[in-house]
Amino acid sequence: MSGYLSGLIGILGINIIFAYSIYVTAATGQLNLGGAGFQAIGAYSCAVLSEMFGLSIPFLLLLSTIIGATVGFLIAFPILRTRGVYMVLATFAFAEIVAGVILNSDSLGGPTGLVLSDYIETDVIIWSTIGVVVFCFYLMSTRIGLAMRAVHDDEAVADLLGVNRRAVQVGAFAIGGALAGLSGGLYALYFGFVEAQYFNAFLSIFVLLYVLIGGTQTAWGALIGASFFTLVPELLRMGDDWRFFIFGVIIVVMMIWRPEGMVTRQAIDRITLKLFPVVRRHG
Amino acid sequence: MADPILQISSVSKNFGGVVVLEDVSFVVEAGARHALIGPNGAGKTTMFNVISGVYQQNAGDVLFAGQNINDIPSRKRIALGMARSFQNIRLMPHLSVTENVMLGQHSQAGILDLLKPIMVMPRAHDKERAVELLDSFGLEAFQGRSVSELPYGVRKKIEVVRALMANPRLLLLDEPAAGLNVAETATLHDFLVEVAERGVTLLLVEHDMPFVNKLCETVTVMNFGRRIYDGPVSGLREDKNVLEAYLGADA
Numbered sequence: 001m002s003g004y005l006s007g008l009i010g011i012l013g014i015n016i017i018f019a020y021s022i023y024v025t026a027a028t029g030q031l032n033l034g035g036a037g038f039q040a041i042g043a044y045s046c047a048v049l050s051e052m053f054g055l056s057i058p059f060l061l062l063l064s065t066i067i068g069a070t071v072g073f074l075i076a077f078p079i080l081r082t083r084g085v086y087m088v089l090a091t092f093a094f095a096e097i098v099a100g101v102i103l104n105s106d107s108l109g110g111p112t113g114l115v116l117s118d119y120i121e122t123d124v125i126i127w128s129t130i131g132v133v134v135f136c137f138y139l140m141s142t143r144i145g146l147a148m149r150a151v152h153d154d155e156a157v158a159d160l161l162g163v164n165r166r167a168v169q170v171g172a173f174a175i176g177g178a179l180a181g182l183s184g185g186l187y188a189l190y191f192g193f194v195e196a197q198y199f200n201a202f203l204s205i206f207v208l209l210y211v212l213i214g215g216t217q218t219a220w221g222a223l224i225g226a227s228f229f230t231l232v233p234e235l236l237r238m239g240d241d242w243r244f245f246i247f248g249v250i251i252v253v254m255m256i257w258r259p260e261g262m263v264t265r266q267a268i269d270r271i272t273l274k275l276f277p278v279v280r281r282h283g
Numbered sequence: 284m285a286d287p288i289l290q291i292s293s294v295s296k297n298f299g300g301v302v303v304l305e306d307v308s309f310v311v312e313a314g315a316r317h318a319l320i321g322p323n324g325a326g327k328t329t330m331f332n333v334i335s336g337v338y339q340q341n342a343g344d345v346l347f348a349g350q351n352i353n354d355i356p357s358r359k360r361i362a363l364g365m366a367r368s369f370q371n372i373r374l375m376p377h378l379s380v381t382e383n384v385m386l387g388q389h390s391q392a393g394i395l396d397l398l399k400p401i402m403v404m405p406r407a408h409d410k411e412r413a414v415e416l417l418d419s420f421g422l423e424a425f426q427g428r429s430v431s432e433l434p435y436g437v438r439k440k441i442e443v444v445r446a447l448m449a450n451p452r453l454l455l456l457d458e459p460a461a462g463l464n465v466a467e468t469a470t471l472h473d474f475l476v477e478v479a480e481r482g483v484t485l486l487l488v489e490h491d492m493p494f495v496n497k498l499c500e501t502v503t504v505m506n507f508g509r510r511i512y513d514g515p516v517s518g519l520r521e522d523k524n525v526l527e528a529y530l531g532a533d534a
């Protein structure tokens with residue numbers, strides 16, 4: 001594999017895992033515009049733990065995931081007191097606070113960032129990505145996934161049907177935090193360097209857009225959205241300015257033609273029916 | 284004698300200063316088909332919301348099968364054996380018909396059931412039960428369909444089927460016949476008779492009086508948050524209070 005190609009696969013995998021962290025909450029109807037904050041926590045946890053304790057790679061990734069999950073779980077309680085656009089702002093504020101803390105603390109390197117001496121190869125990212133994708137597809141195919149989608153559609157009725165909406169919402173934030181933490185840990189170990197500037201507001205916006213434009217109705221959305229928006233600008237060899245432009249155009253086009261995202265449940269049904277015409281439709 | 288399935292005892296509810304339910308009491312016997320009627324704004328939906336725990340009453344008790352359920356949160360009431368439909372159909376718009384119906388079974392799922400990938404298992408028990416129940420009411424054609432593309436009358440029935448998935452002993456239906464045409468109302472009647480024959484007690488809010496006359500034996504009438512009649516449907520016509528409420532004070 002050429003350096004370029006493996007680098008592309010590396011960032012693709014990280015973005016896909018990151019997108020799933022946002023997808024899990026979006027699937028329950030909650031918009032998280034603080035993705036970068038969660039990812040930064042994973043990345044910096046990994047960097048600090050690696051330098052301070054010299055832990056092994058699997059252990060570092062596990063701890064990034066656990067720390068992300070813990071932060072997601074704890075932050076869910078204040079965030080879930082807000083709704084709609086206020087929730088979006090609350091998550092955004094959370095990411096700003098994380099960035100502010102990092103920039104102002106010398107032990108985290110401040111604006112200069114931290115260098116890691118541990119590193120991983122692309123295959124670790126590939127396997128992690130496969131694991132996360134399989135996990136998310138599995139999750140969404142269980143009764144928990146059904147309950148998540150129900151909470152997305154109508155919290156009050158879900159509650160009356162016996163769904164513990166609080167547990168679903170908090171759980172989604174915890175899982176989202178875990179996946180963002182993992183993606184951050186992978187990022188730190190893959191690039192060997194973390195700096196606060198990378199985990200900025202645009203990153204939070206981009207990853208949320210991957211998910212919203214990909215579609216939140218099925219687990220395919222995050223995969224397709226993250227892949228599309230990682231690969232297309234790369235393939236077209238575009239700089240960041242063009243990335244914004246493309247995003248803008250795509251958002252407008254999507255709002256007009258596919259307001260529910262690129263991949264909808266009906267689209268999946270139609271494709272399944274084409275591929276397996278004999279199978280009786282259940283879902 | 285066995286406890287009544289539902290006992291409403293001196294229930295009051297106000298929103299801010301507005302009294303919406305005032306000292307309302309009535310009883311629904313197990314196996315009954317009981318109607319709750321009254322003019323718009325009488326407080327019928329609010330009563331359903333109190334029974335299902337959406338609202339907490341300001342005074343009075345709700346007893347389900349003899350058990351006081353005042354302190355049981357809304358989420359846990361369905362597991363006791365009461366399920367409801369809504370005045371404005373509230374199916375989950377992004378779930379298919381089958382998925383909506385499967386959701387009705389949520390209260391009966393144990394931890395292990397939560398972890399099974401039922402949506403992709405070809406012969407998942409939960410899915411088969413949902414499909415069977417749809418089949419048994421002649422709704423099999425709608426299984427995998429998106430609920431938004433279905434006719435109003437079909438959606439109403441699917442909401443009832445979703446409620447039935449919880450194996451309720453008491454089914455609360457808020458204006459099931461509203462918005463249905465004559466043919467649809469007739470099928471709904473047969474459908475509810477079928478439901479009742481399966482041993483489910485019916486409590487329904489309804490405006491369509493011929494429908495109530497045909498389906499129900501007992502009725503509670505409310506007006507301005509108060510109970511003004513409670514008894515057999517046949518007694519409605521001679522009751523002075525009921526006539527006044529429906530025809531105006533001069534009647």
Ligand SMILES: Nc1ncnc2c1ncn2[C@@H]1O[C@H](COP(=O)(O)OP(=O)(O)O)[C@@H](O)[C@H]1O
Binds near residue numbers: 298303321324326328
């Ligand atoms: N959440 C609420 N807040 C304030 N007022 C309410 C609320 N719910 C119902 N009401 C009022 O209570 C009264 C009874 O409403 P409702 O129970 O829906 O009547 P019905 O179902 O008999 O037509 C109405 O005047 C309505 O405006």
Ligand SMILES: [Mg+2]
Binds near residue numbers: 327328329370
């Ligand atoms: Mg009403």
